[in-house]
Amino acid sequence: MQTLLGAIINGLALGMAYALIAVGYSMVFGVLRLINFSHGSVYAFGAYMVYFFVSLKVGLFPAILIAIVLSGLLALTIDKVALEPLRRKKSIPIATLITTIGMSFIIQNTLSIDYIFGSEKHGFPSLNLFAPIVIGNITIQSSQIIMLVVAVVLLLILTFVVQKTKIGLAMRAVQQNTKAAHMVGVNVNFVISFTFFIGGACAAIAGALIAGYYGIISPSMGSTIGLKAFSAAVVGGIGMLHGAVVGGLVVGVAECLAAQYLGSNVRDPMAFVILILILIIKPTGFFGKKGITKV
């Protein structure tokens, strides 16, 4: 019973962090109908920037803040440099998709260059900022609590931004009818840049949270987690914020349960097992509606 509860708490914390990454996939998909596979590398970049600025002794929180801004800018730059020119030329969607995969490798390999960070793993400052909470036999690390709380707060803020602010209204407008958004005077390019920035910033926060939990970073850290978060976004219904959250939680809990009861080798494939099941049973995900095509 205790191990079950422990695995679930573990999974919920990890799942919320996945949700933070998944919203980046989801929001970009919403405005561009594009799966941005460079997103996982932005997550890794975020964690590396925290590591880098901590090593410059600016302090953990300033380092995280700088990493958030830089990662947002990186995501925005990926779009401006590699994706926007393709949109302007009205390239076929698969070309853009492959470009995002290419960008992901470029970033990941740049991080692993010897003069930069190198391909080896680095220790990452622990986010166990206070004593673990012990309830019976279950120990909850403070980094898990921080992960859970920060992710919940951020996702609430994000929901507020999308539902209640002017820029959020513009995002929803672009998502539903880009042409009409142009026609009412929405600066669509700005909305797209804003979306990439927010997605990148959330990924950096997730990077700090997850690296702070495991205490380790490596250049390829974003590839598996990026794909897991992508699965989470699809499982919940891509394009929807609450879909990303539920998808993240399902993936997080499922993999922690699998690791607990089936062995740790089963952990990583779980996200994809769920993804495949969902694609067979309900291809639009939990909350997805049929017929979301770009008008």
Next chain:
Amino acid sequence: MLKIDNLVVSYGPINALKGISLEVKQGEIVTLIGSNGAGKSTTLSAITGLVRAQSGSIRFLGEDITHAAPHRIISRGISISPEGREVFPALTVHENLRLGAYTRKDKAGIEQAYDRVYDLFPRLKERMGQIAGTLSGGEQQMLAIGRALMSAPRLLLLDEPSMGLAPNLVLMIFELIESINKQGTTILLIEQNANMALSVADRAFVLETGKIAFSGDARTLLQDDRVRSAYLGGKGAQSRRG
């Protein structure tokens, strides 16, 4: 107010507009008529910056807006009720209208604009909280026009506002166009229903395959044989068909 000179627009190898010139003066209703594919909607897309002009110029209130971005053009006082309505389907009626005022920053002005639109379209007021995608065609048309009015435009572009509407609604829309114009908004109207368009307009331009075939006073064109035969289903058209 709006002055288009020698405007050329191409879609790939196809010239949609082959050098058209037209002018809309302050306070007027000007209509652009012509058959399908003549380039009417392309003209409006060029004015709003949605398609690029290859050559020629578009000036609005003395400023060159030929290559300006859509959001800059809209914030200068042009707005459009597009062909096919193009509402935001999953947003409410009220949110759709809010987006119509997207370029405005004056809260009081936006409130007034809501009042004006809900006054013009009581039906929209009743359906304020309804999702736009679930409205009827006529209601969506009202929403498209209402949304375009939210920015309090100096120049309102209307693209096929009567398309697909029941005859009584068509009548209502045209009465509305006249009353919006009387309230001080200049209008450029595109219509398949040339008869109705010419009867509300001051002046008209007739587009044929990307060129202005002729233009003039709307009431005169209403009597013009060339217009009657081609667009009004008049005598000429009948005999040609026969």
